[in-house]
Amino acid sequence: AYVEQDLHEIYQGEVRYARDAFEGLRLMDALMAVKRGIPGAALPELKQRRVKAAAAVRNTEQLPAEGPRRSDVATDNPVPTPPFLGTRVVKGIPLKEYASWLDEGALFKGQWGLKRDVIDSVGRPRLRLWLDRLRTENLLEAAVVYGYFPCVSKDDDLIVLDEQGNERTRFTFPRQDRGRRLCLADFFRSEESGQVDVVGLQVVTVGSRIGEATAGLFETDAYRDYLELHGLSVQLAEALAEYWHARVRAELGIGVHDPAGLDGMLRTQYQGCRYSLGYPACPDLEDRGKIADLLRPERIGVELSEEFQLHPEQSTDAIVVHHPEASYFNAGGRP
Template identity: 30%
Template sequence: MECSDKKNLYVARYAVRDLIPYIDWMYFFHAWGFPPKLAAVANIHGCDACRASWLAGLEPEERGRGASAMQLYKEAVRMLDMLDADYGVNCEFRLFSANSDGDDILVEGTRIPMLRQQIPGSDGYCLCLSDFIRPVASGIEDGIGVFATAVDAEMELLYENDDYRRMLVQTLADRLAEACAEKLHECVRKSLWGYAEDEDFTPAELLACKYTGIRPAVGYPCLPDISLNFILDELLDFSRIGISLTENGMMRPHASVSGFVISHPKSRYFSVGAIDDEQLRDYSARRGVKPEEMKRFLASILR
């Protein structure tokens, strides 16, 4: 690992074996078309008796797929062992002073517009990520973290002539990038930012988001605008950990994650959902981009 105190910057490289406890196997199995309940195969003991007991506990019509999930998991573990010998996962994090101004987050000298829900949630509120940052009018400085993670690019080039193994590596690489974000977030809460120094959760509790704060990632429901990656790149310099951006803001390697770390104790994940033309125009103006250009980044959420 490498840590730099310059501008609160932290850079680290994790071994694959150190990230395995942080893998969310449910999403791995989802990528292979298995229902969520079969991801439990990753939690059973490796002995024959335990495997047989787990299979017997499934409905008769599920046991065939259960056996397939069990075999896939065994092959995934073997592949992780192989990847651990030659590859790793890189990450970077930087802590900034921040405040909110309406639906914008002010990150030191950078104004980052956010989108707001237009359909109230169960609590009656239309949420925006800026709601979880102290308003600039309060006169009290808040903070926000910016992070990125990426697997070694060479990992995604393995088995180009073997479709099965190539998909196995890619789906594992995606999980490793997310697992690295999970482990990094834990490190941020307990030491780098230190707003939850006494936290003590198991990996399962971490994956269930029992901790304080959130880690909204670009491209996910809280942050659907992929073009925000261009702003985060300016703040972090993605190239430091081997990430490059396409003209559409997509990250390369594909198995990369970027986003924010927010410490507010009441912050939570939500989906922005569909937005109308009025918010599109307002958001585009705040981004300094024409609405027609912004549409290509927000097409999936436009009414």
């Protein structure tokens, strides 16, 4: 609605919103059909803004001026002992190690825009074709840099320490303004407790070759192949991140709580949580600079742009939290 109402009113040309590249192609097809004067051709109706009554009421609620500095998150959970402190680099991870972590639902429906009735007849054969091509053309350079760091929390801050107990850097996270008033810092021992906690950090990438291959497809107007390979590369990076997160949980000794099947894994039915920068609990992308300083991801070919974007695009970073109550939440309101 922001694009198709607010921007539409001030932009002199035609402006439309597409939720993904496939919808963008459909919009362009409709636009060209209108331009060519094809009978019956028309653009979809503009999206209308919908504000739920309950949401409108909540917006008028008086927010509390102050609340507890810390939520009710447990503070007596065991702190695991990491296998090492500092960082390690792992390169050359075979595709077979993390391909089983691929979220096919997100790939077929989200990235490729396939309907359920063609997933078996179209989606899976295309996936097998692409995986074979990735192997034969050696387009993947899967690598990880990760580490464990001593830390404590203070109010909304997570303070990363050096091995002598001095502050190395700190992250400041938003706190919910109602409900449990959760904040990511709450999942770590407080500075006042006198105990030291541990936080995991990771950056994973499937390398730059696959990005170069997708760019080549785009330049030759092979748009279907481009969209499929690009979507697959993004999901493979996510699969690698899930795979390595499981490795971290195992190293911290909390992997015993992992579910048996992939579906349970993708529903985060395990102890611990992986928070990627830019999401509600840790929205500040500038924090990527702090992670980069700690992990030095250039060792696996990952650079940080001036806009705090990871390059190659098929890379992800994360803060790994071991606390049994850690879960995804919206820091702007109720869980």
